[in-house]
Amino acid sequence: MTATATAPKFAADADRLVTLAFAISVGVIAAALVFEHVGGYKPCPLCLQERYAYYFAIPAALLALFLLRAGRAGLAALLMALVALAYLVNFGLGGYHAGVEWGWWPGPTSCAGGTDGLTTSAGGLLGAIEKADVVRCDKAEWRMFGLSFAGWNALISLLLTYISVSAALKLRSA
DSSP states (O other), rough: HHHHHHHHHHHHHHHHHHHHHHHOOOHHHHHHHHHHSSSOOOHHHHHHHHHHHHHHHHHHHHHHHHHTTTTHHHHHHHHHHHHHHHHHHHHHHHHHHHHTTSSSSOHHHHHHGGOOOOOOOOHHHHHHHOOOOOOOOOOOEEETEEEEEHHHHHHHHHHHHHHHHHHHHHHHHH
């Protein structure tokens, strides 16, 4: 088999992997938004931080697809390596968050509710407390098969790390 015959196969494999990473990322964010806006599950500060990897990966993977189809596989490989790094960090963040939910370690103080922005006047204090909407990071709102949103996010982020690394390696070979 010649080098020219294998190059399109690598490119097709990479295209499928990038498309898969893009599709899973869109699906996860869509599901998170549906759970939030339709299901009424309010995200905690850590939940919102865990979305950053997806918000980066979705346009990055789309750009990688355009670059690959434009013959710029090297740049597409770099983008997918960055996507893999974002998901690897998100895997750690999701694991940390799941550990906070299980009580294995304390969460950040931003997840405790605090009293930031509360008035100290007697008349406004009670009203401000009643209006405070505290979403704690140490309480899992939902579980499926024993895993919370954070636990599922960690597993999906690990899967997306693998897919993105595989895509980057294929793109380097394309």
